[in-house]
Amino acid sequence: MKYQVQENCLTVFLPYELDHHNAEEIRRESDHLIEHNHIRYVIFDFADTNFMDSSGIGVIMGRYKRIYMLGGGVCAVHANERMKKILTMSGVTKIMQIYEEEE
Amino acid sequence: MEHTNEMQLIFDSRSSNESFARVTVAAFMTALNPTVEEVSDVKTAVSEAVTNAIIHGYENEVHNIWIHCRTEGKTLYLEIRDEGRGIEDVSQAMEPLFTTKPELDRSGMGFSFMEAFMDHLEVISAPGEGTTVKMEKTIGKGRRLWTTQSL
Numbered sequence: 036m037k038y039q040v041q042e043n044c045l046t047v048f049l050p051y052e053l054d055h056h057n058a059e060e061i062r063r064e065s066d067h068l069i070e071h072n073h074i075r076y077v078i079f080d081f082a083d084t085n086f087m088d089s090s091g092i093g094v095i096m097g098r099y100k101r102i103y104m105l106g107g108g109v110c111a112v113h114a115n116e117r118m119k120k121i122l123t124m125s126g127v128t129k130i131m132q133i134y135e136e137e138e
Numbered sequence: 139m140e141h142t143n144e145m146q147l148i149f150d151s152r153s154s155n156e157s158f159a160r161v162t163v164a165a166f167m168t169a170l171n172p173t174v175e176e177v178s179d180v181k182t183a184v185s186e187a188v189t190n191a192i193i194h195g196y197e198n199e200v201h202n203i204w205i206h207c208r209t210e211g212k213t214l215y216l217e218i219r220d221e222g223r224g225i226e227d228v229s230q231a232m233e234p235l236f237t238t239k240p241e242l243d244r245s246g247m248g249f250s251f252m253e254a255f256m257d258h259l260e261v262i263s264a265p266g267e268g269t270t271v272k273m274e275k276t277i278g279k280g281r282r283l284w285t286t287q288s289l
Contacts, residue, residue: 052157054153054156054157054185054189055153055156055185055189055192055193056153056154056156056157058243059153062243086178086181086182086185087182088182088185088186088189088248088251089186089189089244089245089246089247089248089250089251090189090244090245092245092247093242093243093244093245093247094243096243096245097243117175117178121182121251124251124254125245125247125250125251
């Protein structure tokens with residue numbers, strides 16, 4: 036899994052398929068980075084992602100709960116139509132903006 | 139009967155088999171000439187059911203998961219079964235956002251996704267007697283409108 040830390044912002048480059056199997060690893064690694072780098076904002080980059088199930092929604096919600104308490108937030112970039120549909124259906128878009136391009 | 143086809147799959151309840159299970163079902167259903175969208179719907183539903191069996195049914199112990207797939211005409215019938223601990227209150231388990239494992243960051247959206255992506259969903263379960271998830275999807279049902287409302 037690839038990650039990038041810029042100041043207080045963590046970008047998580049999500050894998051081709053985001054299911055329970057690799058959600059565990061993303062959860063563990065991103066929490067470690069959030070804790071040790073004073074992260075306030077998490078960007079989920081869906082550029083390579085073609086499949087996601089509810090485990091992915093859990094990953095987003097979990098990270099949101101963590102940094103929301105610290106006054107931060109989460110957002111998504113490069114989501115294709117399928118990913119947008121899953122994100123919208125789950126209701127997670129109520130707490131997370133989807134941006135077309137990374138600023 | 140004509141135009142029927144059937145397959146069964148038995149595999150270990152390891153999380154690495156989740157992608158194997160959904161890809162296999164996706165390959166099986168290609169005979170029905172589904173759209174990319176329809177394949178994705180089925181893959182998501184299979185992934186949800188198999189993940190439930192692994193996390194909740196067997197609680198990460200390694201046992202068998204069964205998938206029974208049947209096509210009849212344009213309809214795909216799916217049965218995903220485990221012999222794990224079962225569900226005490228099925229209707230509660232099916233409520234959106236309900237989860238017994240919030241500490242594992244489970245979203246509680248599994249059954250909601252299965253319901254949303256398939257035409258029919260039935261869950262048969264009792265404590266100690268495992269869980270069977272039955273799903274149906276008719277391929278090429280004309281153009282259905284997508285509701286982009288939250289569940």
